[in-house]
Amino acid sequence: xxxxxxxxxxxxxxxxxxxxxxxxxxxxxxxxxxxxxxxxxxxxxxxxxxxxxxxxxxxxxxxxxxxxxxxxxxxxxxxxxxxxxxxxxxxxxxxxxxxxxxxxxxxxxxxxxxxxxxxxxxxxxxxxxxxxxxxxxxxxxxxxxxxxxxxxxxxxxxxxxxxxxxxxxxxxxxxxxxxxxxxxxxxxxxxxxxxxxxxxxxxxxxxxxxxxxxxxxxxxxxxxxxxxxxxxxxxxxxxxxxxxxxxxxxxxxxxxxxxxxxxxxxxxxxxxxxxxxxxxxxxxxxxxxxxxxxxxxxxxxxxxxxxxxxxxxxxxxxxxxxxxxxxxxxxxxxxxxxxxxxxxxxxxxxxxxxxxxxxxxxxxxxxxxxxxxxxxxxxxxxxxxxxxxxxxxxxxxxxxxxxxxxxxxxxxxxxxxxxxxxxxxxxxxxxxxxxxxxxxxxxxxxxxxxxxxxxxxxxxxxxxxxxxxxxxxxxxxxxxxxxxxxxxxxxxxxxxxxxxxxxxxxxxxxxxxxxxxxxxxxxxxxxxxxxxxxxxxxxxxxxxxxxxxxxxxx
Numbered sequence: 001x002x003x004x005x006x007x008x009x010x011x012x013x014x015x016x017x018x019x020x021x022x023x024x025x026x027x028x029x030x031x032x033x034x035x036x037x038x039x040x041x042x043x044x045x046x047x048x049x050x051x052x053x054x055x056x057x058x059x060x061x062x063x064x065x066x067x068x069x070x071x072x073x074x075x076x077x078x079x080x081x082x083x084x085x086x087x088x089x090x091x092x093x094x095x096x097x098x099x100x101x102x103x104x105x106x107x108x109x110x111x112x113x114x115x116x117x118x119x120x121x122x123x124x125x126x127x128x129x130x131x132x133x134x135x136x137x138x139x140x141x142x143x144x145x146x147x148x149x150x151x152x153x154x155x156x157x158x159x160x161x162x163x164x165x166x167x168x169x170x171x172x173x174x175x176x177x178x179x180x181x182x183x184x185x186x187x188x189x190x191x192x193x194x195x196x197x198x199x200x201x202x203x204x205x206x207x208x209x210x211x212x213x214x215x216x217x218x219x220x221x222x223x224x225x226x227x228x229x230x231x232x233x234x235x236x237x238x239x240x241x242x243x244x245x246x247x248x249x250x251x252x253x254x255x256x257x258x259x260x261x262x263x264x265x266x267x268x269x270x271x272x273x274x275x276x277x278x279x280x281x282x283x284x285x286x287x288x289x290x291x292x293x294x295x296x297x298x299x300x301x302x303x304x305x306x307x308x309x310x311x312x313x314x315x316x317x318x319x320x321x322x323x324x325x326x327x328x329x330x331x332x333x334x335x336x337x338x339x340x341x342x343x344x345x346x347x348x349x350x351x352x353x354x355x356x357x358x359x360x361x362x363x364x365x366x367x368x369x370x371x372x373x374x375x376x377x378x379x380x381x382x383x384x385x386x387x388x389x390x391x392x393x394x395x396x397x398x399x400x401x402x403x404x405x406x407x408x409x410x411x412x413x414x415x416x417x418x419x420x421x422x423x424x425x426x427x428x429x430x431x432x433x434x435x436x437x438x439x440x441x442x443x444x445x446x447x448x449x450x451x452x453x454x455x456x457x458x459x460x461x462x463x464x465x466x467x468x469x470x471x472x473x474x475x476x477x478x479x480x481x482x483x484x485x486x487x488x489x490x491x492x493x494x495x496x497x498x499x500x501x502x503x504x505x506x507x508x509x510x511x512x513x514x515x516x517x518x519x520x521x522x523x524x525x526x527x528x529x530x531x532x533x534x535x536x537x538x539x540x541x542x543x544x545x546x547x548x549x550x551x552x553x554x
Contacts, residue, residue, distance in 0.1 A: 019092045021113045023052060024166070025141035031092035038146075039088060043067050044081040046147040046155060051085075051097075051106040052113055053162060058104050065408065066155050114138060115166070122172055129180060132173050136194070139170035154412075161437045168445035171198040178208050185216035199446040201233065201311070201528055203241035210243060236528035237315035270304055270336065273359040275352055277343065282336035283329035283356045284308075287321035293365045294324045297353055297380070298331035299373030300439075300524075301458040301467070305336065310454065312440070312447050315527030319536050320368075327365075329356045333466065334459035344466040346474050349376045350383070357387070366390035366543060371498070371523065372397070374506075375474045382479040390546055391487040392539055395523050396506055397498050400474040413472065417465050438497045440522045447526065480509040486546040487513040490538060492531065494521030514542065 019036075022028040027045050029036045039045050047067060051058065060078060068074035082104065086097045089110075096107040108116070118135040121127045143163045149155050178191035189212040196205040206229045213222035230240045268286035275281055284304045307328070308314060320326050330337040331352055333344045341348075353376055357365065367388050369377030374396025381388040401413055440451065459467070487510050491503025500517060507515035516538045520531035 019089070019094050019111050021052060021111050023049060023113060023115050023144055024138045026146040027144055029088065029092060036088060036092050039084055041081065041084065042147065042149065043077075043152075044084050046144070046149050046152070047078075047081050048085050049144040049147045050155070050158070051104065052108070052111070053115065054158070060099070060102060060104060063104065065412075066158070067149070067152055115143070118169060118173075122169060122176075129177060132177055136170055136173040136177065139166050139173065157438075160441075164437055164445070164448065167198065168449060171195065171445040174198060175205070178205075178212070185212070188212045189216060199444045201236055201238055201444065202446045203233070203239075205446075206233070206241045207243060237319070237532070238311070238528055268304070268308055271359070272336075273355055275332070275348075275355045277341075277348075279332045279341050279352075280338045281329055281332060281352055281355060283327065283359060285325055285327050285360065286317075287323070287325040291323060291325045293327060293360070293362055294320060295327045295353075295357055295360075295362065295365050295367050296320075297367065297369045297373035297377045298329055298349070299369070299371040301334045301455055301464075302328070302330050303335035303454070303458045304328060304330055306454055306457065307335075311450055311527075312443070313524065313527050316525060316532055316536070320539075323540075327356070327360050327362070329353075333463040339460055339463060344463065345470050346375070346379075349470070350379050353377075353380050354384075363387065364389050366392060368392045368394070368539075369396060370394045372400075372471045372474060375476045378476045378479050378483065381485050382476075382482050385484050388485050390543060391483065391485045392490070392542065393487065393503075393506060394490040394525075394535065395492065395495060395498050395503070396489070397502050398475070398477045398480060398506060398509075400472040402472040403475050417468050439524045440526060441494075441496055442521050442529065443526060477509075480506065481511065483510050486542070488538065488542040489513050489515045490518060490535060491515075492518050492520040492522055492525070495523050496521065497523040 020030040022030070027038060027049055029038070039048070047063065050063070050066065060075065064074035064078055068077045082097065082099065089095070089097055094110040096110040098105050098107070118138065121131060121135055143166050144159060148159065174191050174194040178188060178195045180188070180191075189209075192205070192208040192212040196202070196209045199205050210222050210226045210229070213219070213225060226243060233240050268284045270282055270284045272280050272282055282304055286308070308317060317326065317328075329352070331349060332341045333339055349372075364387055367377045367381060367390070369375070369392070371394075374393040375398060377388075377391060377393065378396075378398070381391050401409065405413065437448070440447065443451065455464075487507075489503055489507040489510070491498075491500050493500050495503075503517070504515065507513040516534075518525075518531040518534050520529060522529070522531070525532045525535055
């Protein structure tokens with residue numbers, strides 16, 4: 001069998017000719033300025049697009065699963081498409097496609113791919129403004145426009161993720177052009193507007209748009225825009241931008257991530273408590289000390305300080321703490337809690353919740369569980385029905401994928417865990433981005449940038465995999481019918497990570513549970529979206545309709 005290095009360096013000998021490949025818009029290959037006749041088969045074009053952008057060496061089995069998910073000889077269909085691709089590339093003078101019985105390799109040294117060139121350009125501090133502008137224009141076109149395969153769900157999900165990456169590139173290009181100090185007033189205004197159009201809730205973009213009018217002497221227009229943008233941020237529940245003019249050089253040096261909001265008016269108190277196995281757990285309380293409590297179980301990854309200042313969901317936390325004492329904590333293995341821990345498991349998630357509520361001195365309280373935190377909350381409520389006054393579940397599920405997945409799905413999920421461990425700590429966010437897009441498909445490029453960086457800073461690669469494995473083994477299905485607490489189940493209608501039907505099933509099995517669906521595609525709600533206000537209103541209404549007497553441990 002050939003090794004990967006053999007596939008890339010021996011079997012695949014590129015000619016001196018270099019082909020130019022356009023992936024933005026319709027897929028095209030140019031040789032010596034002439035466009036080669038493109039393959040009529042959409043799946044063959046999709047295969048070429050995936051090989052160009054998905055990695056130079058691919059397993060045949062993976063390609064079959066991605067594009068030919070049917071029992072009818074998928075390997076034969078793959079061989080046919082590869083033969084067509086090889087003929088097309090050889091027609092242009094590049095013998096760069098090779099393979100063995102298990103793998104396929106495309107040597108990119110014989111190809112100049114537009115998207116690869118643009119990524120290198122974005123990373124080049126000396127790139128010329130006219131080149132950056134041309135790349136921004138190219139990024140306006142849909143990636144692999146003529147390669148869409150609605151029936152191939154995995155390929156479609158990959159393509160959507162790649163298109164989101166292109167949007168982020170476009171945003172970075174517009175931001176860089178907007179902050180160039182040698183632009184004239186009209187160009188600066190144009191690029192500032194383009195930056196804000198892609199990231200309407202980026203405070204830095206809003207400030208730059210206003211300042212571009214000020215620099216051009218259009219003071220009335222600047223004042224009008226400032227008022228409109230302030231109202232837009234206020235309606236989204238986000239802090240208003242700070243309108244102080246920013247020197248272009250300082251702005252250009254700032255990282256291209258979502259802007260941090262102004263410091264919150266509410267201040268949280270962070271404390272630590274030790275679990276029974278010695279692990280230090282960080283927990284925080286915020287809001288009126290004498291107000292009614294609300295405990296939020298930890299979910300996915302958290303960081304008490306970064307969460308509280310997050311441009312994505314801090315508006316939700318601030319709203320929850322407005323009338324109550326909100327209790328949050330970082331589960332073991334992430335955030336401000338200990339990372340080097342002996343156990344990360346569903347049982348440890350439950351016992352850590354027990355430890356935190358005891359440390360907070362709460363005897364009876366409403367409990368909010370989001371995503372896998374819903375399962376932890378269900379188990380806690382089943383074990384301690386006398387302590388949970390209300391159970392609120394959002395985006396929850398009763399069983400992890402190891403209990404439900406087919407063998408093929410198990411292989412895919414385990415492969416993602418391997419990729420996670422390999423790529424989590426890298427500067428390239430593509431591995432972490434696998435999660436970002438499915439958690440929040442409606443997020444802007446700046447919001448996804450922030451979430452990618454948040455995940456990297458919140459835990460280690462090894463712990464991220466341990467979390468994923470622990471989540472996969474959750475099973476509280478037997479607990480649902482045992483619950484004897486007023487329960488509200490909320491779920492996003494378009495949730496791509498946990499389907500709406502799962503939320504309906506939770507509400508159907510839990511005795512007397514109420515169900516509310518939210519008009520959102522996001523598994524984790526964005527504080528600026530209307531569904532967040534519906535989420536808060538549903539919780540307040542539920543708590544008001546089920547009053548209870550509060551007792552605190554002295």
